[in-house]
Amino acid sequence: MSEHQVDIAPAPPLNEPPEWLRLNGLMVIVSPLKEIVRAAVPLVVVFVAGAHSWWQWLSLVGVGVLIARGVTHWATARYRITDEQVELRSGLFNRKTRAVPRDRIRTVDITSEWQHRLVGLSALKIGTGRQDKGKDDELVLDAITKAEAERLRTLLLTKNTAAAAPEQSAVDSVPAAATELVRVDRRWTWYAPFTLSGIAVVAAAFGAVWHFANDLHIRPDDITLLHDGLDLVGTESPWVLIPAAVIVLLLVATIASVLGYILSYWNFSVTREQSGTLHIRHGLLNTRSVSIEEARLRGVEVKETLPLRMVGGGRATAVVSGLRTGRGDERGGGLLLPAAPVAEAHLVAAKVLREPQDPTTASLTAHPRAALRRRLTRAVVAVLVLALAAWIGYELDLLPFWVWIVFVVLTPFSAWLGHDRYRSLGHTLTHGYLVSRSGSLVRETVALRSDGIIGWRVHASYWQRRSGLVTLVATTAAGRGGYHVTDAGTSQALAFADEAVPDLVAQFLEPAT
Amino acid sequence: MGHGLLVDVSETTGVRLRAPRxxxxxxxxxxxxxxxxxxxxxxxxxxxxxxxxxxxxxxxxxxxxxxxxxxxxxxxxxxxxxxxxRVHRWEVTPTAVYTQSGWIDQEWRVAPLSRIQTVDTERGPWEQLFGLAKVTVTTASAAGPLHIHGLDLDVARGLVDELTAATEASKGDAT
The missing domain is CATH 1.10.287 (Helix Hairpins)
Structure with a gap:
């Protein structure tokens, strides 16, 4: 835990001439190591299995190029921090200079992969919160020592808030101990299997193995063990086969998700620092430390997958301006709590927002019955169409008999899912937050600060117009960019939009006839 | 700590969006x-x-x-x-930009002038052929750009000038 109590160096005098600094020399070891591990499978195949095809060798050349690139990057990269901006120059043939104005810095993300940790280094990533710029907007220092990373983190984020709140001098205030908002209990690991992440991992692993076997022209039939296994399986009836396959899949997914949880969320903690930043730290082998400027916080989101909901679990994510949460929240760095008891998720959400109660727990206004009809129709029709297709497939001798039966059997479950999707729908305004909930397999409840809403979209498909429904989207610079209030009554949605952001939509409304 | 009671709402107040001018x-x-x-x-x-x-x-x-x-x-x-x-329409008021678009699926978008970040015009080859332009108004949200398709070139230019002037007048980083 000692690494968490780093002395916070006072900001250096601002008129000192900035000097260009190098990245840490140990990167000459780390970056080749990284590339070799990443390319481990082709390397093993070439040298151990002895499958010398020309493109195997080509991939080796590729690894060499990547290593050379890593070393060149270290040799040529120089960074400095001036009063106004952070600058990074790099490149041998193609010289690049990137500068990020310091008052634009919104997040500082310190990642140490295990190769980094072997030699005590970290990669520091600076984000400026322009959602439209995507990756071009980041500046990465890969890698510097842990102490240097901590120094830069404090320096970059402290100046930022000192400028925003001049009455509180950054030099005078003794950095008080940060307040810990939450720390993951090891026992919560048992919520991991309910997150569905294991299934995704298994699918990805299967895909990778399949792809690689294909590339090497290894057919599953050629492997004796698999061959025998498939022979044995082929003789069994589907009534044994399907449950067995499901059990095996669940078992593997469970193990994968528990391992993943331990690796990713070991020592997960969220702390609030004096400088007005939230500091999220986690990881067992690869550690990650994300600092988010609190002024950029626009709300929270609580997510419950269906299995997680059944055991009373949930996850919490911060909705932060400039942090994208498109593909996996962990990547974006806004995760406030991984799978844990849902009460804990609400607790951390409330603490992060500085509210007595998590707004996502507010009572919600239900959506019209027409929304239920839409959900049930979709759920039932979709399964019945699949069943019909499977039945035609069976008639044409393309599919075995049991497939269409499976779809028919699934119908009640699907209808239940549709009903549950309707029950999830709801929205309200509470203490300046717009709250909206939707979804069944993954139920998401978002609380978005009304002053973070920067526009509205109202969408109505042909069928929605016929049922008097619309989908209202509150657009924001944070998180996913837009948060949906799905299938609300037209009048209901518009009145809601008007109430959430006064004097905006009202001028475009008229009484319905 | 429950998940929120569902309160039923009856649709008594009837409002709808009027078409942009x-x-x-x-x-x-x-x-x-x-x-x-x-x-x-x-x-x-x-x-x-x-x-x-x-x-x-x-x-x-x-x-x-x-x-x-x-x-x-x-x-x-x-x-x-x-x-x-018939569906595509647009309007700029002293406080907001408002568009209506689509045909089978329809969409209305509203953005306050104070949150506008960029105003662009775009003319593809087909648009040039017909003397048309598309105006795109972006905000800081990845989900919120407003597109006005099929404007006469002169109208588009006038609109861009008007919006640019209005945007420069408002302060803040619009997030």
């Missing part, structure tokens, strides 16, 4: 027709070649597919452009 250019109708044409032609030509070229062409079902494609193309080309023209 301005229509787009009339030339948008031929523009949309011409722009939709190449896709259908490529599809139909492909299907006909499949019917004509092979020594052993697929049976009657392909003929049915060709006829259905042709009928769909005709309906699409006859209905879509004028339907779109």
């Amino acid at each position: 301005h229509r787009i250019s009339r030339k948008a109708v031929p523009y949309w027709t011409v722009r939709a044409l190449p896709g259908w032609i490529v599809l139909l030509v492909g299907e006909v070649l499949l019917k004509v070229l092979p020594d052993d062409p697929p049976g009657t079902w392909l003929t049915v597919v060709i006829v259905v494609t042709a009928v769909l193309a005709l309906i699409h080309l006859a209905v879509m452009p004028s339907w779109r023209y």
